[in-house]
Amino acid sequence: MKPFDPRLLRAVPAARRPVGVLAATGVLTGVATIATAFALSAVVVAVVERGDLTQPLVWLLALFVARAALAATTEWVGAWAGVSVSSALRASLLRAWGARDADSRPDPGTAVSLATSGAAAVEPYAARYLPTLVHAAVVPVLAVGTLVVVDWPSALVVVLTLPLLPLFAALIGRATEESTQRRWSALAALSGHFLDVVRGLPTLVTYGRARRQVDTVRAVSDRHRRATMETLRIAFLSSAALELLATISVAIVAVTVGLRLSHGSMALGAGLVAILLAPEAYWPVRRVGAEYHSAADGAVALDAILAELDHPQPPSPSPATLFPPNAAFGVGGEVRLERVTYAYAGSTVPVTRDLSLVAGPRLTVVTGPSGGGKSTLLDLVAGLRVPTAGTVAAPRAHYVTQRPFLATGSVREALTIGHPATDEQLWESLRAVGVDGVVASLPGGLSADLGDDGFGLSAGQRQRLALARAWLAPETVLLLDEPTAHLDPDGAAHLAQVVADLAERRVVIAVTHRDELLAHADQHVVVRRPDAAGSPLDTEESVR
């Protein structure tokens, strides 16, 4: 694990400024810390020699105020860096995924955890670990450099002992690596147990097994404590060893300075500066180690996110960019699939094999058995999936999926998510699909809150809202997956007419297992399971 990954700055330009400001603040803090040592020793000298205190005190107070301002700035900039780096990473990640097809994205579980807790874990990494890292890179160097000028023998002691810290850390790490690894995995299992049992509570309660787990919870928590303490003991011991090493080094500086002072070969002021500066060379290095542990999650998440951002672009860009809606496709555009084969990522069995299809303006109805790849066909046309073989040429499409997305928010927001529309247009579309009455009866009408996932609307009403949105969409190609699924026969017949009207103006491809739509079809396509005998596709032209 690298202390700092420069890929961060390349991948997330928004991170450059806060990280830069952090570095600058770190340098200034280092300078102020060194200067404070001088001012303090001047004050002490003035006190013991009963000299004039005014000037050193003014310096000292000014430096404390400056350090206070810098501490406030570090806190402030750290928080700013944390939130902007993690937000920028999350936004880049989601934008990158948005440009990819379904198979080049990680599975939903991984995607959600990376975009939520993963990006959030980077926040402490940037807010706390990075400032410490800057501090550790700047202050020891400044301290040793100053010591070389003020009192070189002390500088020599520091230069000889300082490398022992990382060396000891590495030695301790290596000596305990094996047992630490073993303990960590045991620890992960033990600490996961409580979460596992608690998340399983509904199941355990259902089957009357919850209460007998109480003793297990107690016993495992106790084992968890003992295992944690074993691991912590090693960690604490090694950090105590490093601290001891550092204090002994500082004590050597103090004693040699003391001896030289008593010989009269050194001035008091220089001696004081030396003993005040020596600790500054050691502790930032130790603190990096401590902060690194708390930021380790962030470092791991950062690595995973940067790897996702480095992910090669999908082999073929989405149809929307390949084939922008233009005159080349004729008045209404045209959808053309040539010998398209598609298998889900990781699967060798294709869902769709050797499928060819041309859908011109008007209504194409696709039917076929469950699992025959009907929805996959629409996904391919919409560019959400990329064929394993063959080509798909289609203008940008508006696609009403089986469970269409309806955002939390007002009816108006749900309908205009992809395109602007005036209230008159909204009402017109609602009238067209026959939910104007329902929406008008809602409190607030178009402003009525749909709530989480469209609270209070039946599946059929949601379906109609999604069709109203499709009605408003500017795209020339309309893909509908089971548009009449949740409706009673009358409603389905009405919506079939709506779909037919829509097909007057556009290319409409509808997947259905019901008859109402077929009556309006200009072209009827039957897909079969690829394993079924015969041609994978029967196309049957029908005229209204």
Add this chain to the structure above:
Amino acid sequence: MSADTRPVWWPTAGTLRGGLLGGIATASGMALTATSGWLIVRAAERPVILTLLTAIVMVRAFGMARPVFRYWERLVSHDAALRLLADRRTRAYEGLIPLTPARLGRRRRADVLTGVVDDLTDAVDAQVRVTVPVLSTAVAGGIVIALAMALSMPVGLVMLALGCVVVLVSALAAALESRSLPELLAARAEVTRVSELVSSQSGELRAVGGWATAMTWLDRAHDTLARSTRRISAGRSLAASLYLVAVGAAVAVTAVIARDLDVATPVKALLVLTPVAVSDAVTPLVDAMRALARARGSERRVDALLGLSPAVVDRTTETAADTAADTDVTVAARPGATAYGRGGIELRDVTASWTGGRTDLAPTDLVVEPGTSVAVTGANGSGKSTLLAVLARHLDPTSGTYHLGGTDALDLPLAQARSQVAVVDDETHVLATSLRNNLVLARPDATDDAVDDALAAAGLTDLRNSLPDGLDTTLGAGGRGLSGGERARLGIARAHLSDRPLLLLDEPVAHLDPPTARAVVEDLTSLTGRTGADGGTRTVIMVTHRDDGADLFDRVVEVRRRPSATMTPTAVTQPGDRTHETGRPPRPGR
């Protein structure tokens, strides 16, 4: 003060010891700085070397005491905190049992439960991050003030004043932190919500051209988060800087006093350097106040949840669902199964409410013959899940009657009523244990053959055969992961193995793609009417939002939201030979 009303930072015996040890460590650190100063100034007076030896020994002693005591303190306080954590986890787990599942919210219960686990950890964290550092600073501060007073009363008073300022600044920091924290947490939650939505629904969003709009939601959530982070960091910045200004002022005043003090010059140096050393002890307080606000918030959330009263009362014992709800009655209650399995379900005018406020289930009648399968549909919020919770005895009805096999279900011992029902929801939990253990928790005496039967019935034979160690393969966290479809099927296999006469399913296939969903429902409905070990026949009731194979059920009923409308079994909308009218006797076991 009783254990439940204590503030979250209240020390345990262990962290009290940790605080004292930490105080010695901190004081040693201060003494190291001060005695080093004394040593240097004394050396500059060029005394006989031997007289310096005492000081050299002291410098070394303090230098070694600090890491040693710090190590000791960390061991003691972490052990104490982990003991407290073990205790609180056990108590919280016990407290959650009677609240499960009805009081855990109606959606995403696993997230609520994960929240409890995290909150407990944060609350106990206060011991190590707040109690011990504050005690350490207080102990060290007390020692320093006392010693300073012994050397010079005016300097001692300066140190006392510094101590008071530190207390005030800490109080201010804690107050500012507490004030801004809820806003920050809300902003974080919104970012999580939007990014979860965008990352899990990116296909649906792109399908309707809503991608760009969703990204503006994300940007807005990020802006709000940035604003509230700035606000909370303003408070932290203020505290961090005030500590340093106070220390600077204390050094200056001490220097002025010490200059003309009638003590040995090395002691003057010692006095001037003491407040400087204090700043090292005070800096950790910024973090401590931050952890305090966080722990208080977590504690409040845990208390609020655990303080709820259970949603069901056991009339036979006149107690809220607690111990009785969960003792292992699976075997003891078997006789009741006959009545249940043969008698069917009869709900009359049942209403129910999750919170006691608004009515979530309007007056509802429902009659289900044993051995039939029923799909319950209805708009979001119409009360489908509420109905299921009443049937499962997870929630007491507000009014109306609920009869099981002619007996008032509310008069049955809770544990007995519940032992008749297997519930499968849309978030089947796979425990981190073997496949066998994951199943037999539903019936501890099940043989491997019975387990294999259940797997076959739920369509999991292929999975079982593909596992390296068969039934002994570890699943769940740290083991083999299962797909959403496999998880749903595992829940169904569990329910089947339990051999309970009533199978209740709450949108078990909500998160599956349509072909998988339909396949799962097909396997599921084939379990209907099976004859159990006790001779009863199994009834299956499934709540579904979309028409995931609703046509495969014997009956489809719709729940309506309007308080005036009672639920009536609607005409079956899907044609098909498997549908038949309400009240038809159950077909023979399939």
